[in-house]
Amino acid sequence: MDFAFDHAEHDRAAHLRKDDAWRTPGTHVLVIGGDHVPTVGGAGLRWLTLDEAPEGEWIFLGTRGDEHYAAVVVDRVPAELEPASLRLIGPTIAPEEASLAVHAVGIARWHQTHRFCARCGAASDIAPGGHVRICPACGAHHFPRTDPAVIMLITDEHDRVLMGRQPSWPEGRFSTLAGFVEPGETLGDAVRREVMEEVGVEVGDVTYAASQPWPFPSSLMLGFFGTALTTDIRVDQDEIAEARWFTRDEVTDLTASGELLLPPDISISRWLVKSWHGGTIHGTWA
Numbered sequence: 418m419d420f421a422f423d424h425a426e427h428d429r430a431a432h433l434r435k436d437d438a439w440r441t442p443g444t445h446v447l448v449i450g451g452d453h454v455p456t457v458g459g460a461g462l463r464w465l466t467l468d469e470a471p472e473g474e475w476i477f478l479g480t481r482g483d484e485h486y487a488a489v490v491v492d493r494v495p496a497e498l499e500p501a502s503l504r505l506i507g508p509t510i511a512p513e514e515a516s517l518a519v520h521a522v523g524i525a526r527w528h529q530t531h532r533f534c535a536r537c538g539a540a541s542d543i544a545p546g547g548h549v550r551i552c553p554a555c556g557a558h559h560f561p562r563t564d565p566a567v568i569m570l571i572t573d574e575h576d577r578v579l580m581g582r583q584p585s586w587p588e589g590r591f592s593t594l595a596g597f598v599e600p601g602e603t604l605g606d607a608v609r610r611e612v613m614e615e616v617g618v619e620v621g622d623v624t625y626a627a628s629q630p631w632p633f634p635s636s637l638m639l640g641f642f643g644t645a646l647t648t649d650i651r652v653d654q655d656e657i658a659e660a661r662w663f664t665r666d667e668v669t670d671l672t673a674s675g676e677l678l679l680p681p682d683i684s685i686s687r688w689l690v691k692s693w694h695g696g697t698i699h700g701t702w703a
């Protein structure tokens with residue numbers, strides 16, 4: 418089963434970044450302010466032409482077929498463009514535009530929060546094409562950062578699945594466990610550490626499943642399947658308030674009755690659960 422975000426729908430065409438070759442009369446432009454993008458009536462992406470776009474910092478996103486796509490970063494998307502958070506309108510975006518949208522918002526947010534050189538503190542300049550910032554004072558090149566996070570579906574020897582509820586979530590809302598990778602750590606070790614920290618379960622084998630860009634602000638969610646070596650749960654009460662094992666039938670029945678609410682279709686968490694479950698899962702928390 419393929420995951421929707423696992424394959425980009427655009428060619429980043431990095432060879433076109435260095436000069437203005439990407440600027441063509443037909444270039445499609447997405448205006449970005451924070452995580453807000455222009456919409457059409459609050460749903461889907463609204464693309465402008467180069468002539469219509471406001472002034473700002475330019476990012477070349479890439480190509481789809483013969484079409485060129487770019488983003489321009491502004492402080493605030495003008496109200497007449499009906500801006501909305503990509504996070505909220507994600508499910509309404511055409512699937513073939515999703516990778517452009519997360520690319521654009523991820524790199525735009527990085528530019529907005531990295532205007533100064535991390536080495537010497539001087540104001541930095543955006544490089545042509547928008548994928549590097551260069552410091553005019555000390556010459557340092559700064560590249561967009563991506564923060565790896567692991568998200569894992571853990572099963573036990575009875576093929577039950579482990580899910581948890583965060584303290585801020587209402588009763589019945591559960592998801593797979595997740596956490597950030599720390600410096601110097603392998604992905605497998607991050608999976609094992611996070612599960613141990615959050616719910617006290619020991620995990621053995623870990624296999625990679627799929628990944629999902631999550632540019633709020635700069636995460637890459639790396640999805641894994643993992644096998645539990647122990648089943649006793651001891652929640653940390655800090656990141657996780659409640660955790661439990663679910664059988665396949667429980668997931669079927671409890672999502673049908675509304676007692677169990679799982680993440681929306683667009684999320685890698687739900688995709689991991691669906692891959693394990695193999696049947697019909699009802700409802701979401703969205």
Ligand SMILES: [Zn+2]
Pocket residue numbers: 534535536537538539552553554555556557
């Ligand atoms: Zn510098």
